[in-house]
Each structure stands twice: as structure tokens, then as C-alpha cells.
Amino acid sequence: MPPRRRTDPADGRAALAVWRADPAAAPRAATRTAVRFTLEELADVAPGHAVEVRVPPDGAVQAVPGPRHTRGTPPNVVETDPATWLSLATGLLTWADAVGQGRVSASGERADLTAFLPLQAARRR
Numbered sequence: 636m637p638p639r640r641r642t643d644p645a646d647g648r649a650a651l652a653v654w655r656a657d658p659a660a661a662p663r664a665a666t667r668t669a670v671r672f673t674l675e676e677l678a679d680v681a682p683g684h685a686v687e688v689r690v691p692p693d694g695a696v697q698a699v700p701g702p703r704h705t706r707g708t709p710p711n712v713v714e715t716d717p718a719t720w721l722s723l724a725t726g727l728l729t730w731a732d733a734v735g736q737g738r739v740s741a742s743g744e745r746a747d748l749t750a751f752l753p754l755q756a757a758r759r760r
Contacts, residue, residue, distance in 0.1 A: 647672025654721055667693045670717050673724040673754055681751045686711040686743070690720045701745050711743030726753030 650668035654661040661669075670693040677688060678698045685701030687709040699711070715723070719738040722728035730749045733739040741747065 642672045676754045689714040711745040715739045
């Protein structure tokens with residue numbers, strides 16, 4: 636069963652449009668909603684519990700097929716800031732560039748999100 640959505644997709648798309656229009660000037664609430672929406676999108680396209688994707692302070696999600704993590708620090712973790720996450724989700728930044736620039740911390744053998752980014756629902760249309 637897919638995870639329950641907490642962000643209304645219409646609200647998420649609207650917040651993402653606000654962020655896209657001017658990332659530096661986007662209101663904090665819009666950025667937070669856009670991050671949560673795109674994390675939920677990732678969980679939809681890559682269902683599973685093998686990787687924990689963290690975008691502090693806005694949200695986190697478990698995604699990607701593979702062994703389920705149950706206790707302690709997850710073996711596969713991706714962590715980044717909201718602006719980098721939204722740039723990855725929308726295709727403004729590639730995974731390789733983000734990792735190479737040190738904008739993403741990724742640990743574990745399954746922590747490469749190249750196959751899932753950019754998110755279809757988050758791309759500019």
C-alpha cells in the first residue's frame with residue numbers, strides 16, 4: 636500500500652510553482668510545502684524503506700525498494716537542504732553535480748537517487 640499523502644497535490648504543485656518562480660524569494664511556507672510534496676512524490680515513484688531521504692527542517696521520507704531498516708541509524712541515508720532538494724526534484728540540478736559539489740550527503744549502497752530524479756510531477760511543463 637502506498638504511503639498516505641499528507642500534502643494535497645494541488646497545494647504541492649502550487650507551492651512548487653511559487654518556488655520555481657523565484658527560489659531565493661519564495662516564502663518559507665511555500666518552500667516547506669514544496670519539499671514535503673516532492674518527498675511524497677519520491678515515495679510514490681520509488682516505494683520502499685531502504686533509503687531515508689532527509690531535508691531538514693522540512694521533512695523526511697523512506698523510499699527505494701530493498702531491505703527494510705528497523706532500528707538505529709539507517710544504513711542508507713540521503714540528506715540535503717531544501718533548495719538543493721527542490722533543484723534535484725525539478726531537474727535544475729543533477730544528482731552527480733549535487734554530490735560532486737558537496738550539496739548532498741549520501742551514504743550506503745542504495746543511496747544513489749539518480750534513477751528517480753528529477754521527479755516527473757515536479758518537472759517544468
